[in-house]
Amino acid sequence: MSRTLIALLATAAALPAAAEAPVSDALKALAAMPAPLGWATEEGGTTGGGTAAPVVVTSRAELVAALGGQNLENAANADPAVIVIAGRIDLTADDAGRPQGAADFADTDYDEAAYIATYDPESYGRDREPEGPLEEARERSEQAQKAHGMIRVGSNKTLIGLPGATLAGGTLLLKGVENVIIRNIAFEDSWDFFPQWDATDGSQGNWNAEYDLIAIEDGTTHVWIDHAAFSDGARPDDAIPPVFGRVHQHHDGLIDIKNGASYVTITASHFFDHDKTHIIGSSDSRTEDLGRLKVTLAGNWYDNVRQRLPRVRFGEVHVFGNLFTPSAEGPYAFDYALGAGKQSRLLSEANAFVLPEGIDPAQIVKSYKGEMIEDRGSLVNGAPADLVALYNAANPEKPLRATVDWDPPYAYELPDPAELAGRLPGEAGPTLLGDD
Numbered sequence: 001m002s003r004t005l006i007a008l009l010a011t012a013a014a015l016p017a018a019a020e021a022p023v024s025d026a027l028k029a030l031a032a033m034p035a036p037l038g039w040a041t042e043e044g045g046t047t048g049g050g051t052a053a054p055v056v057v058t059s060r061a062e063l064v065a066a067l068g069g070q071n072l073e074n075a076a077n078a079d080p081a082v083i084v085i086a087g088r089i090d091l092t093a094d095d096a097g098r099p100q101g102a103a104d105f106a107d108t109d110y111d112e113a114a115y116i117a118t119y120d121p122e123s124y125g126r127d128r129e130p131e132g133p134l135e136e137a138r139e140r141s142e143q144a145q146k147a148h149g150m151i152r153v154g155s156n157k158t159l160i161g162l163p164g165a166t167l168a169g170g171t172l173l174l175k176g177v178e179n180v181i182i183r184n185i186a187f188e189d190s191w192d193f194f195p196q197w198d199a200t201d202g203s204q205g206n207w208n209a210e211y212d213l214i215a216i217e218d219g220t221t222h223v224w225i226d227h228a229a230f231s232d233g234a235r236p237d238d239a240i241p242p243v244f245g246r247v248h249q250h251h252d253g254l255i256d257i258k259n260g261a262s263y264v265t266i267t268a269s270h271f272f273d274h275d276k277t278h279i280i281g282s283s284d285s286r287t288e289d290l291g292r293l294k295v296t297l298a299g300n301w302y303d304n305v306r307q308r309l310p311r312v313r314f315g316e317v318h319v320f321g322n323l324f325t326p327s328a329e330g331p332y333a334f335d336y337a338l339g340a341g342k343q344s345r346l347l348s349e350a351n352a353f354v355l356p357e358g359i360d361p362a363q364i365v366k367s368y369k370g371e372m373i374e375d376r377g378s379l380v381n382g383a384p385a386d387l388v389a390l391y392n393a394a395n396p397e398k399p400l401r402a403t404v405d406w407d408p409p410y411a412y413e414l415p416d417p418a419e420l421a422g423r424l425p426g427e428a429g430p431t432l433l434g435d436d
Helices: 003-013 025-031 060-067 071-076 112-118 133-149 387-394 417-427
Strands: 054-057 081-085 088-090 150-152 157-161 166-168 171-175 178-183 186-188 196-198 206-208 214-217 221-226 229-231 255-257 262-267 270-276 295-298 301-307 316-320 323-325 338-341 345-349 365-368 373-376
Touching: 054 060, 060 071, 060 081, 060 088, 060 150, 071 133, 071 150, 112 133, 133 150, 133 196, 301 417, 323 417, 338 345, 338 373, 365 387, 373 387
Parallel strands: 054 081, 081 157, 088 166, 150 171, 157 178, 166 186, 171 214, 178 221, 186 229, 214 255, 221 262, 229 270, 262 295, 270 301, 295 316, 301 323, 316 345, 338 365, 345 373
Antiparallel strands: 196 206
């Protein structure tokens, strides 16, 4: 990008909030670029807000207004829009810009200490989910937070960030919409103030949070996310004490794609310091997702993230040219990267894994009732590795077939995986604003 364009963008950041005049022709061209590769280019491609006049926003209230004005109804607004994010926007903030917390959303009958005491598995039991007045009050509290902090994005929208643009404390919800571009923005800390305890979740029970940083669902199609960053921010789940011996989890996914969503590409983004990263396909019972959930993940950096990189059900998912740098210890100690779920068809190509001592390369692939996964040209610590063969050798009782029954229909160029560890840390994330 030229120095002239950088200067134009800096000027744009100083414009009045929600300005209707174009930021610049150059910014419009940048914001409306078609997706360069992957599933988002198929079936008509992804153009976002196109050449709509950019609007600069600096607060949650301005963002909601630019998206249509009434948050709960904004998904119905399909008018093309290019929305330029300037600065840090707290999605918990009220219309006056005041950040809000649990007390602002809590139902009058909800009390966290009472909730913990009531559903302690030592007294309540481990064979049933929470029910009763306190769980109902928790659900009402959750709905109040969701109505405010889950920002609905309609069809034909581009959200693009100026340098330093951040959306914090909430979720972008793409539900039943199409043609959305999101670029050059940092997303962090979609904190659930009211997580649910479920003693029946796993052998020891788990706390479950509600909110992703971006949720793509219910038939949404044609989404391109590029040069973005995703993390728990300054509030990781281990920052507070465990409860019932389990992490008191307040974050869910980073980007989840489910319930018939399709034609999604995520490129050149940085995912870091988090547990559950991507779920693609929400349930083994949703056989209607067959033929949907077409997703490309390319050129991303997965750094100190624990699992779901991605975990896939049903979808034709293409994962290529990504860098994985997990940790063996700490709150995000590595579990697995590529999860083969029910009837999934995950194709991995030219990915690079840099594993510290203590992580077995056989952990990279994990089966969740999957039957197949294909890997071509991956490197582990600089050496060629057959990820499926490593998994099968460690799991002879449930081997995976090493081929999938599809090929990407779009053109793409594979990178040299030996170069990814040196290149992607400087390229992935909100780094669009540099010289040509």
